[in-house]
Amino acid sequence: MRIAxxxxxxxxxxxPEVEGAVLAAREFGCDIxxxxxxxxxxxxLAAYPHSDVADKLHIVHAPEKIAMSDKPAFAARKKxxxxxxRGMQLVKDGDADAMVTVGNTGAALxxxxxxxxxxxxxxxxxxxxxxxxxIGLRVMLDAGANAECKPEFLQQFGIMGSVYAEKxxxxxxPRVALLSNGEEEGKGNxxxxxxxxxxxxxxxxxxxxxxxxxVFGGGTDVTVTDGFTGNILIKVGEAIxxxxxxRIRSVFKSNPATMLAGALTQSKLRGAFAxxxxxxxxxxxxxxxxxxxxxxxxxxxxxxxxxxxGAAIKVVETDVVGSIRESIAAELAx
Amino acid sequence: MRIAxxxxxxxxxxxPEVEGAVLAAREFGCDIxxxxxxxxxxxxLAAYPHSDVADKLHIVHAPEKIAMSDKPAFAARKKxxxxxxRGMQLVKDGDADAMVTVGNTGAALxxxxxxxxxxxxxxxxxxxxxxxxxIGLRVMLDAGANAECKPEFLQQFGIMGSVYAEKxxxxxxPRVALLSNGEEEGKGNxxxxxxxxxxxxxxxxxxxxxxxxxVFGGGTDVTVTDGFTGNILIKVGEAIxxxxxxRIRSVFKSNPATMLAGALTQSKLRGAFAxxxxxxxxxxxxxxxxxxxxxxxxxxxxxxxxxxxGAAIKVVETDVVGSIRESIAAELAx
Numbered sequence: 001m002r003i004a005x006x007x008x009x010x011x012x013x014x015x016p017e018v019e020g021a022v023l024a025a026r027e028f029g030c031d032i033x034x035x036x037x038x039x040x041x042x043x044x045l046a047a048y049p050h051s052d053v054a055d056k057l058h059i060v061h062a063p064e065k066i067a068m069s070d071k072p073a074f075a076a077r078k079k080x081x082x083x084x085x086r087g088m089q090l091v092k093d094g095d096a097d098a099m100v101t102v103g104n105t106g107a108a109l110x111x112x113x114x115x116x117x118x119x120x121x122x123x124x125x126x127x128x129x130x131x132x133x134x135i136g137l138r139v140m141l142d143a144g145a146n147a148e149c150k151p152e153f154l155q156q157f158g159i160m161g162s163v164y165a166e167k168x169x170x171x172x173x174p175r176v177a178l179l180s181n182g183e184e185e186g187k188g189n190x191x192x193x194x195x196x197x198x199x200x201x202x203x204x205x206x207x208x209x210x211x212x213x214x215v216f217g218g219g220t221d222v223t224v225t226d227g228f229t230g231n232i233l234i235k236v237g238e239a240i241x242x243x244x245x246x247r248i249r250s251v252f253k254s255n256p257a258t259m260l261a262g263a264l265t266q267s268k269l270r271g272a273f274a275x276x277x278x279x280x281x282x283x284x285x286x287x288x289x290x291x292x293x294x295x296x297x298x299x300x301x302x303x304x305x306x307x308x309x310g311a312a313i314k315v316v317e318t319d320v321v322g323s324i325r326e327s328i329a330a331e332l333a334x
Numbered sequence: 335m336r337i338a339x340x341x342x343x344x345x346x347x348x349x350p351e352v353e354g355a356v357l358a359a360r361e362f363g364c365d366i367x368x369x370x371x372x373x374x375x376x377x378x379l380a381a382y383p384h385s386d387v388a389d390k391l392h393i394v395h396a397p398e399k400i401a402m403s404d405k406p407a408f409a410a411r412k413k414x415x416x417x418x419x420r421g422m423q424l425v426k427d428g429d430a431d432a433m434v435t436v437g438n439t440g441a442a443l444x445x446x447x448x449x450x451x452x453x454x455x456x457x458x459x460x461x462x463x464x465x466x467x468x469i470g471l472r473v474m475l476d477a478g479a480n481a482e483c484k485p486e487f488l489q490q491f492g493i494m495g496s497v498y499a500e501k502x503x504x505x506x507x508p509r510v511a512l513l514s515n516g517e518e519e520g521k522g523n524x525x526x527x528x529x530x531x532x533x534x535x536x537x538x539x540x541x542x543x544x545x546x547x548x549v550f551g552g553g554t555d556v557t558v559t560d561g562f563t564g565n566i567l568i569k570v571g572e573a574i575x576x577x578x579x580x581r582i583r584s585v586f587k588s589n590p591a592t593m594l595a596g597a598l599t600q601s602k603l604r605g606a607f608a609x610x611x612x613x614x615x616x617x618x619x620x621x622x623x624x625x626x627x628x629x630x631x632x633x634x635x636x637x638x639x640x641x642x643x644g645a646a647i648k649v650v651e652t653d654v655v656g657s658i659r660e661s662i663a664a665e666l667a668x
Contacts, residue, residue: 144515181565181569211573212571212572213572215573216573228563231515232545232566232567235515235546235547236546236567236574237546239547240571247606251602261599264592268592
């Protein structure tokens with residue numbers, strides 16, 4: 001297993017990436033191709049004890065880096081020798097099996113499309129996330145790659161999401177649902193209404209429209225929506241969770257009795273919300289490309305980078321890309 | 335102050351409505367015109383002690399009622415002598431100042447449009463809700479009246495929402511923002527991108543795009559979006575809050591120590607989340623009609639009905655409708 005890791009993407013690059021690579025090589029036994037400025041990476045790597053996994057860690061020189069503020073198109077075109085593109089090139093050339101970056105998401109989407117390319121027949125790749133629910137993590141896409149969608153895109157999101165839920169979450173015959181403003185057929189904006197029959201006739205277990213309560217209540221395994229709505233969904237979810245956490249913290253701070261209550265429950269509460277911790281999930285995946293591309297958030301720490309690498313390994317091992325290729329080809333052949 | 339109340343709308347009608355009317359007449363000193371089947375309402379009313387407010391409660395006979403399962407168009411057209419239409423007719427005829435229903439939302443939207451009519455110049459009325467935030471309740475619209483919107487609708491939602499935040503929440507020069515999938519100008523789906531310059535040139539305090547963190551973090555006073563996205567936002571918010579409450583409850587049930595912690599914090603936690611309780615908020619308002627129309631949810635209890643009546647009174651007292659009429663006329667005259 002060979003993972004290409006962009007070492008120059010996070011807000012605190014390259015420390016989280018370098019330490020995360022060491023942790024991942026140790027835990028997963030994979031080879032990691034760390035792309036970035038070689039002298040800097042060598043120096044950083046020396047700071048983290050890694051003699052046990054030294055043969056697994058390979059520095060690949062790429063002097064340029066894409067900043068969080070760089071425009072995606074600019075980043076993809078102008079900084080050709082950047083750490084992100086270099087990693088993707090390794091994957092494209094067959095020298096690595098999957099790509100992990102915690103850098104500029106827009107640049108990762110653009111570079112992924114440009115270098116790794118779409119699977120034949122895939123109209124648009126989709127950012128695919130795992131959301132917490134009453135029955136464990138479940139799949140939602142598109143989380144933001146395509147702000148404006150056509151009905152056919154949503155149909156393919158359903159097919160790709162179904163493969164992902166089956167392969168990565170191990171859900172048998174995953175229930176695929178369309179996010180809408182009501183459960184009844186016929187509810188929706190023009191896009192959702194037009195996507196409904198396309199999803200219905202696809203070779204997936206389409207269960208119709210759902211609302212938030214099914215998404216988080218366990219009433220669906222895969223939630224399909226456009227990238228505008230999906231992006232708003234995850235950010236609203238994060239914001240509500242933060243608002244509630246802040247209020248719970250205030251309650252615990254009220255008086256000695258509530259402070260005791262806080263002390264008694266703190267670690268259990270943290271455990272209960274672990275699946276809402278982006279560091280645990282590791283990253284999102286851009287489905288629909290010819291190779292796995294995992295994108296973590298810029299605030300990633302070493303643990304988050306390690307978990308993003310773990311997520312990439314699982315996608316490679318279960319051959320998600322191959323299965324999507326087959327499913328899309330089969331759907332087009334119908 | 336005269337409020338028309340549809341007594342035959344809730345899941346448990348007419349009990350919550352009748353008891354809510356008694357509570358509201360007592361607390362607010364308003365006259366309430368309770369529409370529904372007269373013999374039934376007389377009998378129900380007798381069950382709730384109300385001699386102190388008997389002269390404030392007026393039963394208006396309307397033998398038919400709209401079920402939650404009735405299609406909006408059917409309800410508005412065919413059941414002309416229903417309790418919902420009867421109440422709106424009272425408002426239209428000048429015999430009441432505002433309308434409150436906790437019945438079928440779709441039917442209320444359709445009947446509101448049909449009987450109360452849009453304010454001159456208003457393209458589409460918008461369902462307007464109050465959302466919890468770090469700085470108190472804030473305004474969001476459209477929460478679901480218009481699944482498919484045009485940019486001009488969103489511009490008017492901004493104007494109407496600004497009036498509402500100023501009048502009802504008492505926010506001076508409210509910040510109005512456009513919900514999008516990124517804060518930078520240029521982010522958005524086609525609709526949001528086209529609505530941005532229209533909001534920018536309107537006579538409101540437009541602050542640009544926002545994401546979930548500003549909506550719930552206090553970074554905006556009014557959040558504008560289309561009815562599809564807005565409906566998903568509130569339902570996702572409710573679903574996340576429910577998921578978190580369930581998990582907190584499980585943590586408290588873990589062992590004797592956490593049960594003690596639960597007992598020590600229970601009432602304070604309930605207080606901390608009171609603004610997420612739909613019974614406290616009372617209802618949403620359909621802005622853009624010639625009279626206030628407050629729509630509560632079908633599960634409303636008497637307290638929720640009372641609070642919906644309270645919300646209606648505030649809208650009448652602050653002349654939200656008159657101010658919207660002026661603001662829309664001024665914008666059209668520009």
